[in-house]
Amino acid sequence: MIVTIDGVAASGKSSVSSGVARALGIPYVSSGLLYRAATLLGLEAGVDLHDAQALLALLDTHAPRLEPLAEGNRVWAGERELTDALHSSRVDAGVSVVAVLPELRAWVDAQLRTLPEPFVAEGRDMGTNVFPQAGAKFYLTASPRIRAERRARERPEDIPAIEAALIRRDAKDKVQSAPAPDATVIDTGPLTLEGVIGVILEGLGK
Ligand code: ADP
């Protein structure tokens, strides 16, 4: 059984997926962390983020891998843990450049498809491209202002700057961010985190 939870930036995908996964007693998989890991390695090595071959060479050398724990996913490159470095503004600003490269998308998709079921998978194209066969699909939305207000509680930046960056990233991610036709769309704006998790569990008959 695979459950997909896609949605726009900061719509609550990872928090909601973690809650749903814990309630079901299964792992969740945060696909965005793999795009973020490729971006971080590229930035650290000083390679052009448009250069797919240079990025693939770095991924070959460092072989980042996802540890899909229900309480929070981690990413490792050998013995080094990358997790805490993946949510910087620098990675936020570069990741959508990396995510449009077909070679990088193929690299992420290949990693995800090796994972043993069951799991909850979150990202942009989990229900459309990567796991079209998923048993249940959800898509989270909320206005840019609400998402920026939520993110501002985690990061030392002001709300208008975060909102502008989210809008820019949504635009760059638009191609891979279309909801699956068979996904249930949830506007999380008026809901608490627990409320969104409850709607999904109800949709799953739990
Ligand atoms: P994403 O994975 O889509 O980027 P996150 O799960 O990181 O989103 O959520 C962004 C922030 O918003 C987190 O601080 C999270 O706790 C908070 N959050 C998520 N969903 C809700 C909600 N429905 N109500 C209030 N806060 C929320």
Ligand code: CDP
């Ligand atoms: O948490 P947030 O939505 O801000 O970001 P994320 O899910 O960690 O994804 C980071 C970036 O990776 C997105 O802005 C997309 O560019 C890319 N991504 C993607 O293209 N496809 C996915 N399935 C997941 C992420």
